[in-house]
Amino acid sequence: MAGRTWHSLPEYEALRALMESGTTSKAALRLGLSQSAISRSISSLEARLGRILFERDGGRLRPTFEATQLNRRLDPLFEALDRIDGPIEPTQETLRLTAPPTYAHRFLVGHIATFLQANPHFFISLEVNSSEDVIRRVQEDRSDLGVSGIDLTRQGVKLTPYRQSAAACAMPKDHDLAQLDTIHPTHLHNQPLIALSRRHSRRAQLEKVLTNSRSVPRIVAEASTSFAAVDLAQTGLGVTVINPFPVVHYRSDDVVFRKFESPIEYRTYFVTSDNKPTPAIARAFIRHLRLHTVRMQLTEPT
CATH class of the missing domain: 1.10.10.10 (Winged helix-like DNA-binding domain superfamily/Winged helix DNA-binding domain)
Incomplete structure (x- = not known):
């Protein structure tokens, strides 16, 4: 016809x-x-x-x-062809998932639970590693899927954008700076600051922004994760500058987040192998995350 x-x-x-x-x-x-x-x-x-x-x-x-x-x-x-060509008896598919603590401990565990409830024939093995190790595990075929916040390109690894975020300042609701809609680097001059530890590349980026603005905060503590930095800020110890995804979703009741005016931007990626097809279970979990990630302040999907 x-x-x-x-x-x-x-x-x-x-x-x-x-x-x-x-x-x-x-x-x-x-x-x-x-x-x-x-x-x-x-x-x-x-x-x-x-x-x-x-x-x-x-x-x-x-x-x-x-x-x-x-x-x-x-x-x-x-996926339908896989089911047709696959074994007649149902088999339990396993997703080897890896992510750093900021994504794994609070964000991913909830999505893993809802994903497995909807797909009882699936199984997930979650490894919590540093961002560098997330890339390495996928590269070495020890994980099928990773979630990472660093743009670290390596041979055999593919990074697919998932979220993008503006840098944010986190502080208690009664903090003087909480009255502002946007925090500029000069606002942090002489302010108590909770910094990420020096092993983070973002620490050097922040220091460069502050130096260019001639802003000298007083660093009172360091933390290795955004969640820990925000938890310290919540106590009144000081202000912190972090990637708001996904911490803003879990701390917005007791902490104020304000955009930090700077060229610092954050991206979160799905990490998969570039040397073999992405397993169907990994693609299904990626779709699940994209579909069920709620709207959050200062961050949006890509």
């Missing part, structure tokens, strides 16, 4: 393989095809849809927004 939409599974398989591997050679190896066969499938799909799906960037193919959207819509198809 004229005008009827038709679909080609080989084209969709080529799209997904190229999305997840990044090169036609890796996609071809994954599907057991030639590179020219991959290129022909992509060209045919682009011609049928009337859209550009990939752009060349320094020898690597970068998916366009249209390709990303189409690939996401194909998830149910490939």
Whole structure:
């Protein structure tokens, strides 16, 4: 019938393989095809849809927004094929998940619980590590999925943006600075400050901002996580400058968060392998997080 939409599974398989591997050679190896066969499938799909799906960037193919959207819509198809091709007897799928303490201890545990309640046939193994170790575990195939707040690019690892946030000041509700809508670096001059420990790259960023503004706060304590820094601020010990995600969701009842006017920005990423397909259970958990992460002050989805 004229005008009827038709679909080609080989084209969709080529799209997904190229999305997840990044090169036609890796996609071809994954599907057991030639590179020219991959290129022909992509060209045919682009011609049928009337859209550009990939752009060349320094020898690597970068998916366009249209390709990303189409690939996401194909998830149910490939998950259905996995169920058809999989074992007849149900098996328990395991997600090896890793994250630093700020994300793991309060934020992820709640989402893990609701995810497993909705998917009782799944199992999650959560490892709590430093941000650097999160990247390393995925790189070494010891974890399927990581959540990290550092932009640390390594070979074999793919970072997918999840949230972005402006830097925030946290302080008790009765603090003098709480009356302001935005805190500028000069407002912190001579103020008691709770800083992140020096192993954090954000510590050096903050010190540079303060130095450029000739603002010299009095550092009264250090903390290794945003949650600990905010907890110290809540006692009245001082002000702290942190990434508000996800701590703002758990501390907004007893602590005030105000935007800190500076070039400091934070991004939270999903960390997956760039050398193999992302497991269906990892994709399902990513969708669960995107769907169920509530709106929060000073942070938004990407």
